[in-house]
Amino acid sequence: MRVVLAGDHAGLTMRAHLAEVVTSLCHEAILVGPQEGERVDFPVAAEAACRELMAGRAQRGILLCGSGAGMTLAANRFPGIRAATAHDTYTAHQMVEHDAVNVLTLGTRVISLELASEIVRVWLLAEFQPLERYRRRLAQIIDIERRRTMNPLYTLTQAGQAAWLDYIRRDILDDGTLARYISDNSVTGLTSNPSIFDKAISGSDLYDDSMTGTDAEAIFFDLAIDDLSRAADLLRTAWDVTDGSDGCVSLEVSPLLAADAKTTVEQGTTIFKRMGRDNLLIKVPGTPEGAEAVEELIYRGVNVNVTLLFNETQYRLAAEAYIRGIERRLESGLDAKVFSVASVFVSRWDTPTADLVGDDLKNKLGIACATQCHRACEEIFTSERFKKLEAQGARRQKLLMASTSTKDPSLPDTLYVTALVARDSIDTIPEATLLAFADHGVVNGVLDEASWEEADRVIAGFESAGVDIEDLGASLQSDGAESFVEAWKHLLETIESKIGNLQST
Numbered sequence: 001m002r003v004v005l006a007g008d009h010a011g012l013t014m015r016a017h018l019a020e021v022v023t024s025l026c027h028e029a030i031l032v033g034p035q036e037g038e039r040v041d042f043p044v045a046a047e048a049a050c051r052e053l054m055a056g057r058a059q060r061g062i063l064l065c066g067s068g069a070g071m072t073l074a075a076n077r078f079p080g081i082r083a084a085t086a087h088d089t090y091t092a093h094q095m096v097e098h099d100a101v102n103v104l105t106l107g108t109r110v111i112s113l114e115l116a117s118e119i120v121r122v123w124l125l126a127e128f129q130p131l132e133r134y135r136r137r138l139a140q141i142i143d144i145e146r147r148r149t150m151n152p153l154y155t156l157t158q159a160g161q162a163a164w165l166d167y168i169r170r171d172i173l174d175d176g177t178l179a180r181y182i183s184d185n186s187v188t189g190l191t192s193n194p195s196i197f198d199k200a201i202s203g204s205d206l207y208d209d210s211m212t213g214t215d216a217e218a219i220f221f222d223l224a225i226d227d228l229s230r231a232a233d234l235l236r237t238a239w240d241v242t243d244g245s246d247g248c249v250s251l252e253v254s255p256l257l258a259a260d261a262k263t264t265v266e267q268g269t270t271i272f273k274r275m276g277r278d279n280l281l282i283k284v285p286g287t288p289e290g291a292e293a294v295e296e297l298i299y300r301g302v303n304v305n306v307t308l309l310f311n312e313t314q315y316r317l318a319a320e321a322y323i324r325g326i327e328r329r330l331e332s333g334l335d336a337k338v339f340s341v342a343s344v345f346v347s348r349w350d351t352p353t354a355d356l357v358g359d360d361l362k363n364k365l366g367i368a369c370a371t372q373c374h375r376a377c378e379e380i381f382t383s384e385r386f387k388k389l390e391a392q393g394a395r396r397q398k399l400l401m402a403s404t405s406t407k408d409p410s411l412p413d414t415l416y417v418t419a420l421v422a423r424d425s426i427d428t429i430p431e432a433t434l435l436a437f438a439d440h441g442v443v444n445g446v447l448d449e450a451s452w453e454e455a456d457r458v459i460a461g462f463e464s465a466g467v468d469i470e471d472l473g474a475s476l477q478s479d480g481a482e483s484f485v486e487a488w489k490h491l492l493e494t495i496e497s498k499i500g501n502l503q504s505t
Contacts, residue, residue, distance in 0.1 A: 003124070004058040006033035006049035007108070008042040011064025011071070014108045014116055018062060021120045030058055046074035050081050053102065054179035056230025061103040062120060068107035075103050079176070079183030080234060082141075087111050092119045096126035098134050099141075100237060128240050139241045149184045152441035153434070157186045159443050160423035162246050164189035166402070167431040169200040170207060173230050185438050188238040190231050191250040191305070191343075191402070191428045193283070194484045197224060198491040201498075211499055216492040217254065219499070224251055225275050232277040239279040244339055245395050246426075250305045251275070252283035255484040261292040265300070268293070272302045281305040281341065285481055286314050291321040298325025298338050307343045307402070308480045311473035315373040315399075318342045319380050322397045326389050336394035341426060344373045345403040346416050348476050353467060354408070361461045363411060366403075367419045368462075369469070371455035374399055374422050374447050400426040405433045414441045422447040 003022045007015045012034065019029035033048035034040040042065045052058040061083075063071035068085035075083035083103035086092040087110060095101040104123050106116050128134070146154050153163050165178070165187050172178045181187040197220070201207050207223050228249045238247030251271060257264045268282040282302055284290045286309040297304050298321070306318040322340045330336055349366035380386060381396040390396070404416040404427055412418070413436045417427055423446055429437065459469060 001060065001124075002028045002030055002058040004030040004032055004049045004052040004061045005064070006031070006045040006061070007064035008034065008045045008066075008070075009039045010066035011042075011045070011106075011108050012036050014064055014106070014113060017113060018064070018106075018116060018120050021117050022062075022124065025121065025124050027124060042070040043074040046071050047078070050075055050078040050103070051176060054078060054080060054176040054234075055173050056178075056233050059102070059233050060124070063103060063105045064108055065105070066107055066109040068105040068110065071105040075105065079179040080237070086119050086123065087115070089119055089122045092123040093126040096123060097129045098137075100128045100138055100240060130240055130243050135241050135243060138237070142237065142241065145183060146186050151185065151438045152443065153186045153438045155443045156417070156421060156427070156437070156441070157188075159421050159446055160425070161421050161446075162188045162426045163434070164191055164248075164400075164426055164428040165431065165434060166191045166196070166404075166428040168192045168196060168227055168231065169204065170227055171204070173227060173234075174206075178231060179234055181434070182234060182238075185434065187434070188246045189235060189248045189426065189428070190228075191283075192224070192228065193252055193307075194255055194487040194491055198487045198494070201491060202494040208498055211495065214499065216495040216499070219495050220491060221271065225271070228280070229275055229277060232275070232279050236277075236279060244278065244337060245398070248279045248281045248303065248305075248339070248341075249277075250281040250283050252307070252484070255285075255481065255488045258285050258287060258481050258485075259289050261289045261296070264290070264293040265296045268297050268304075269300055269302055279303075281339070283307045283343075285477075285484075286318045286342070287477065287481070288317070291317045294318065294321040294340075295325040295328070298322055298340060299328045299332075301329070301334070301338055303339045305341050305343055305400070308477050308484075309342055309344045309373070310349070310476045310480075311369045311469055312372045312376050313470060314473060314477060315342055315344060316376055316380070319377070319397055323380075323386065323389065326394050330389065330392055330394075336389060336392050339395055340397040341400040342373075342377075342397055343400045343402040343428070344370045345476070345480065346370050346401055346420065347403045347405060347407050348480065349472070351407055352472070352476075353462065356467060357462060357465045361458055361465075363408060363415070364458045365462055365467075367416065368455040368458035369473070370401060370420055371447055371451050372459070374420075374425070375452045375455075377425075396424070398424065398426055400428055402428050404428070405430045418442050418444060420447065421445070 022029040033045035049061045065071045085105045232249045235247040283305045286306045346366040350363045377399045
């Protein structure tokens with residue numbers, strides 16, 4: 001764990017010694033803010049430390065001033081910061097175990113160096129205890145923070161759908177943008193894919209200084225794991241509050257492995273262990289070979305995001321793979337606490353079918369197919385088969401609405417998000433669509449039986465117009481997988497080119 005320490009002129013008297021306490025417990029101490037001998041106001045020191053936490057470069061912080069009160073006041077103004085003062089060891093461990101406090105403030109003029117050292121030691125050894133009453137109270141605190149903005153994304157989450165960000169680039173970590181999205185826009189998760197990373201790395205110099213070695217694929221995973229580890233730490237509270245059913249980040253195995261279940265499993269397992277975060281999802285395509293890999297990864301205890309699902313047939317294959325993996329775990333005497341989402345892609349249906357039907361059906365096929373998947377999800381995860389697993393601790397695999405940006409500029413930019421609000425589900429939203437929905441999005445209700453009937457009507461209309469839903473769904477999945485392969489190849493070529501340029505200079 002990385003622990004950031006800062007103090008004003010009164011607090012600096014203890015900082016060096018407390019940093020030694022941090023390192024004695026095998027953590028990394030990061031010293032920021034004013035140095036010894038400087039006279040500086042406490043908000044300046046608090047901001048220096050909190051920015052490290054907001055960027056995901058540190059997981060906890062220690063702030064020092066004369067009484068501890070000023071630092072507490074300043075630190076709690078920053079997104080994602082839960083700061084409290086402790087001048088005894090009982091408070092030090094309870095503030096973490098019960099309240100997930102991530103910033104400890106101490107008054108150097110109030111307590112001795114020996115007591116401060118013991119408080120830091122106890123505080124660092126403590127971990128949040130995910131008992132129901134602690135999770136409930138922490139959720140209430142987070143809700144108070146989110147209600148400050150009361151934008152439509154808050155309304156979306158109140159309807160039961162989590163908002164995840166479908167985007168990652170290092171600068172949104174460095175400048176605190178992701179922390180603000182979590183605080184102000186109710187974001188509780190993040191997804192990535194080869195296309196997103198390709199644009200991030202090829203379109204900026206943010207990663208150039210971190211490229212070491214000669215193997216482009218190894219360099220990519222180094223860069224991606226670094227970014228996503230920081231994001232996962234920022235989202236950890238959502239994971240803790242929901243007892244491991246939200247607050248995740250996603251990282252894809254190499255798209256070149258789409259037809260190789262065995263190697264997909266091995267790479268996915270390696271990445272999951274290497275990143276060392278419970279709230280990581282390994283992305284695996286929902287092809288027949290992918291389903292085989294999903295089952296084995298779930299059995300191994302690896303969280304999985306089954307991606308590139310387009311219709312009910314493909315979705316059911318993914319859900320079945322997840323359930324079989326859970327059943328195998330229980331048969332082997334393992335626990336059932338593995339998390340999975342099934343990502344149903346929406347907007348890609350509508351571009352190739354726009355000219356095949358009348359205005360009453362145009363741009364409705366993607367919504368209809370996702371809605372049918374929602375009905376299948378409700379059927380599968382309320383079945384007697386799954387209820388038996390649920391009684392043994394299994395979580396339901398959550399339906400995730402993906403590819404929800406509007407491609408047709410004549411349509412509302414929040415069309416797909418508004419149309420696919422569903423309880424106990426997720427919408428992973430591109431950044432531009434997320435900001436648009438925060439500004440003017442509308443929640444008109446949630447998917448229900450009437451929505452299912454309308455979806456059947458729409459799909460019947462497309463079938464009458466000659467659209468083969470199964471064939472088109474298979475084609476969209478194949479095309480999606482190929483687009484990720486192309487993005488992957490371009491990404492590796494970009495890295496190789498940058499390595500060559502860096503070496504030559």
